[in-house]
Amino acid sequence: MRNEKEVKVRMNEPNKKMPFAEPKQGSRRVVVMGGSFNPPTLAHLRLMRAAVDALGAEKGIFVPSNHAYVERKMRRQRQEKEVLPEDMRLEMLAAMCKEDSRLAVDTCEYGRDPSAKTFETMETIQEKYPEAELYFVAGGDKLAVIPRWHRKEEFLQRFRLLVTRREGTSPESVIEKQPFLKQHADAFVLLAEPEGIENISSTRVRSLLRAGDERVAEQLHPLVWEILLREGRLNRNADITSFRGAYDFLSNFYATPVEYEGLVYQNAEAAFQAQKCLDRPEREGFCELPANRAKRLGRQVKLRGDWEEIKTELMLEIVRAKFTQNEELAARLLATGDRRLVEGNTWHDVFWGVDQRTGQGENHLGRILMQVRNELKERAAGEK
Template sequence: METKVISSCGFSNYNKENQSKIVVLGGSFNPPTTAHLALMKAAVDAAGAQLGLFVPTPFWYVEKKLAKTGHKEETLPDELRIELLNSMCSGDKRLAVDSCELQRQKGERSFTYETLEKIQEKYPESQVLFLAGSDKLHIIPRWHRIKEFVERFGIMVAKRQGEMPETVISNHPFLSAHKDAFTVFTVPDWLDTISSSAFREKLRSYDLSAKGMVTKDVWELLKKNGKIPKVIDRFREEYDFLSNFYPSELDYKGLHFLNAEAAFQAQKCLTKEEKMQFINLPSNKSKRLGRQVQLRPDWEDVKAEIMEEIVRAKFLQNPDIAEKLLTTGEIPIIEGNTWGDTCWGVDTRTGKGNNLLGKILMKIREELKLQKKV
């Protein structure tokens, strides 16, 4: 991957003479999300800029912020955040990363003016534009060296639905006097639903939809560096035994079944004769037949309890897979699926679901641990 970090010690392979406008976006980028990427691209497009620079803040500053929330251990190292940003920028040659802020010593104050000044020194022929949200307009007049700031640099203002930054600018004496320094552009509404903090929160709760908040490359790098919590979210390959479709025979309420799925589907029926239709069926045919039978009237009330009893019987009657379940330790178990089952599992496309089967498996795992101690 081509490195596009710009530091005070060197430059990227961009030709400065061809740069007329540079958009600068500062932040923690812990980690960088698709919202950061979309915001920068929208700003670069709106400004007609040739370069968009992501400027991450140093580790110690990010850690200090996260310490206030009790999650400072989630602070990503500077080197990793740079790598993540580079991977995110790799698909657009207009985007790059500037590491000048990372050289700040712990506790050293930083002002946006000085940061942009450093960037301006690297690109003396370019117009430097700072990217800010419209929610920052009310504090901009209090920024360090603000008069020099608006005379020397431009400010790109991201406008979201329902916001009226133009009105704020025109109604404020200082902002209106320097209105030529501001460029307002509209960003997609969905940007508000994605943030680094929301991503980290989802990871804490093993919400699979977190994956959709970052690019594929960023996700893989986080995973490679051990920043994605281990979770079992697919009942395949080494974890295929967790599935009710797994061929593990069991006895349940006087009948012998070839798999847990057959045992479960049979309980939709009230009579023994109807249930016996399932005793010799493989899992796929059992599921198909289960959709055709007449449901017992209390099915919705009893199905969760029945599922737990059957899954428990499956593992208690098959010591080999019970041992496999124990080897999963404390790893969260999620019945991830792409077919929209939000009752027994979690829809991996949305991260939504009650994960009842996953919870049952984890409950039985704890029971097996206790039995082993006795």
């Protein structure tokens, strides 16, 4: 058993302490994080930094899996076409490490048999840092499979496991209940998962890239994002199915002045809802309203008798006004190219948009936006 002392570790609870082994005389601490990194995300970076900070480690090393292993893993998910090349994953990891001299990448798993085990990886790192005490980062969900690991006894005797702990989970209870883990409890160190990474994952990044959704940039280091763009990994031909994030300007809720029939509204939604009223004074009551309040008020007014017959044409005129009165918004609409615009929603609006749950909807707002986009293209072509 190792001699132990208490060292404060960053936890969700204040002043929470966990046992650390006494470092060997003259030794350093090195954190190792393995994975596919397909692609690497801000979650990987923030977790590594949190681990290095908490341990006072000299080095944090990312070890990307080899291509054959990642391909086999992705094939099980039927996503083998989304496996990024080894050199590209290496470039992204290296770019992510640039601004922090404590971080590095080791390609010891490249060229290896895909069946090679984590133990061999840690042995290789140990040879490069013979005086270091190695800590391998593992998610709390991995605890249950550790008893099936290759050379598990030797692994836990020679190395330590830095287990990430999400708020509301209890790795301690898993260790306590599993005899093998409990026997080697002093090999585990718990680290609170950094805030803000719970919704970031490589799987989600790939999904957003596939959908051509530029909100994916929020989950990536800027240099990683640049590499993905350079390599054409963002599907620029995919339908735009959400008017949020990078495409929030397509929504009628987007805050931008819209002048229509002599009145200036704060957004297209207010302009549209105001047209439910025939009296100008009633319409004026919508001018200063934010979109959500305008929509709410629009449900309370007495509806003009011809509303159902004219509402689509009114929407076209208001959306046209929104984009022709604002050059920046017009340029952003044109920048969507020929991509299909779909007002996907979760509130079951199947007239103006498409219900994301069922995939059903007439998508009139999306169609109007595409019509206005075509008009802008024709106007731009005529001005040349």
